[in-house]
Amino acid sequence: MTAVISAEGLSRTYGSTQALVDVDFEVDRGRVYALMGRNGAGKSTLVRMLSGVERPDSGRILLDGDEIEFRDPDHALRSGIATVHQEISVIPGLSVAENVMLGRWESRLGVIDRRRNRALAAEALELLGVELHLDTPAGDLRIAEQQLVEIARALSYRPSVLILDEPTSSLTESEADRLLEVVRRLASRGVAVLYVSHRMSEIERVADDVTVFRDGRVVARHRIEEVTVREIAALMAGAELQERPRRRSAAADRGVALSVSGLRTRTTLRGVDLQVAAGEIVGLAGRIGSGRTEILRAIAGLDAASHGEVELADGTRFGGARDVRRRVAAGIALVPEDRKGQGIVLNQPILHNMVLSCLSSISRWGFVDRHRERRTGAASLEATEIRVGSLSDDVASLSGGNQQKVVLARCVNSGVRVLLLDEPTRGVDIQSKHQIYDLIAGLAHEAARWSLCPRSTTSSCRTATGSSSSTAARSLERSIATPASTHSSRP
Ligand SMILES: Nc1ncnc2c1ncn2[C@@H]1O[C@H](COP(=O)(O)OP(=O)(O)O)[C@@H](O)[C@H]1O
Ligand SMILES: [Mg+2]
Missing domain, CATH: 3.40.50.300 (P-loop containing nucleotide triphosphate hydrolases)
Structure with a gap:
């Protein structure tokens, strides 16, 4: 089977920082790939390359076996790669529906078809099980809700590759649960999902493969059944992470x-x-x-x-x-x-x-x-x-x-x-x-x-x-x- 998307020797530096060093990565349909690593390990940088936000300094990206250079995020989207980036970017002044359908209002005879757009937005939200009023300005939503709006937006493209960069960082447990279910469901329908997260418990539940990044490099890649959470944590940390002693409580006699x-x-x-x-x-x-x-x-x-x-x-x-x-x-x-x-x-x-x-x-x-x-x-x-x-x-x-x-x-x-x-x-x-x-x-x-x-x-x-x-x-x-x-x- 040809990988739906693969990266070969991707590198990227920012100033003196080597954010990504010669990274190979391959993604098959119907699987969920967890990208793990400490902050600064290079996960989001890879995500930006694969989603057309930035270009690598060297290396290439293949889509269904053919080399492709994404001109911009829209190009990647139209090629079937939908991404929810780590930083929330809803437009506060636009409504929930407008944010979900951002940049591709459907029109009929040159007139924006409001009904149709609302229906499409509602459908995407429903898939996530989110109950939000379509007319609420996105700026009035909780952060978690804003994040869900962005995920709904990505889903509404019906992508073949869905990339989620720390999607549950501000979600409640039940919202995160729901999202994990959706991710598994999408995978069972053949969507390839790249899932960046710090939460070990999620990775066990959602991922088929785990790729661990450290200092811009891929340091390990395993099928989920081959590794334990402990091993992943150790791989992420390298030699540096040790158990910390518990902090002593301050004396309570200070006034x-x-x-x-x-x-x-x-x-x-x-x-x-x-x-x-x-x-x-x-x-x-x-x-x-x-x-x-x-x-x-x-x-x-x-x-x-x-x-x-x-x-x-x-x-x-x-x-x-x-x-x-x-x-x-x-x-x-x-x-x-x-x-x-x-x-x-x-x-x-x-x-x-x-x-x-x-x-x-x-x-x-x-x-x-x-x-x-x-x-x-x-x-x-x-x-x-x-x-x-x-x-x-x-x-x-x-x-x-x-x-x-x-x-x-x-x-x-x-x-x-x-x-x-x-x-x-x-x-x-x-x-x-x-x-x-x-x-x-x-x-x-x-x-x-x-x-x-x-x-x-x-x-x-x-x-x-x-x-x-x-x-x-x-x-x-x-x-x-x-x-x-x-x-x-x-x-
Ligand atoms: N736009 C940028 N300008 C300068 N440095 C950056 C930029 N983006 C990322 N970096 C640096 O690249 C490294 C990898 O960052 P990133 O990919 O965001 O890591 P992760 O998502 O794994 O936390 C970090 O050292 C980060 O500071
Ligand atoms: Mg990141």
Whole structure:
């Protein structure tokens, strides 16, 4: 059988980074191929080559045995390769139906056939089992729903090759389950599926073949029945990954750094009390809709609370008003789930993002001191272990895990006092996850010191926030990390 699509000796470099090195890859009909590897291993780069987004520096791609050079993504799509990229790219101002049918509104006699387009969109959504109103602006959807809209869009092309780059990173368990079923069903109908994911449990359920990438190379390729999850993890990590010792909990005698009392909102919160001491990291767990994100938003002053109070160690109090700026100035920072939309300025250099919130402390007479800016950036780079070619590269060039580290670095640089993290490791590989945990633990450790002396600087953290997206389906992993300590209460 001829492979439906194959790659021979694909290589691609970005600046000094070898993102893909001499990769061979072959895909047969009716099989699901898991692409595994840590962040930065080269998976998305391969996906971009196969989907016509970028061209390889060398090597070739064959479609049904014939060499093909994709001119652009549309060319790949029309050749039967539909791709859902890692970064969500729905157009917020367009409706669900318009997004699903983007770029190929069917028309009759030169007039757009609205009914027909809606029907096609509905069909694709139904295949996924998603109940979304066709007229809802995509910008009003939860991230998970936006992701499902993109998947529906890919399905609506009825592709012979479907490429999904971390499709379940923001889906709930049941949404992910459903997607896995669809993937298996498509494969049984002869579609070849490339499936990039970090979730081992999914791979076991969905994949026929596993290909492991490391540092741009394919380091292993197996049929799923030939390997164990452990072996895959080891292959992904190379020699580097070791079990980490459990972090010791901070002493709870530091005094309360954040005190939340009787917090109520019109929607979910029904009188939440929460005390966190300096240096303490408190995890918030709960089911979807239980109010985890809402608590963070209310503490950050993004949403109004109808009752209750938030108090900081220095006695600063906040009532129920929406007053993000004041709270940010007092050292409360929220790293939202949607870092792309709210946490980060993608088309700005990494360095700029890192110092965005502490411009006052690296400026003199109103001018940014470039020397200090560089020093701050270099220190952040070291602390976060982000591998970059240059600090002046755009944040957009970083993987998701590294983007998240940039957001955290910014909070560190801003002298944050209370750090609120909403799903900080969503879509992040295991290695970066550990680095992010270390960063958080490091912050908490420092906070234990701050708690012994009054706040000295006036730096502020201008965490970009302000989306109006309301409630949420989020996974279990959600935490509040704060420079402060004690016990948690349930929403
Ligand atoms: N557009 C780009 N510009 C610069 N470097 C890039 C770009 N895209 C990817 N890289 C780099 O190439 C490497 C592979 O990245 P990627 O393919 O995104 O990995 P993965 O999807 O496995 O996490 C990483 O080191 C990443 O930083
Ligand atoms: Mg990727």
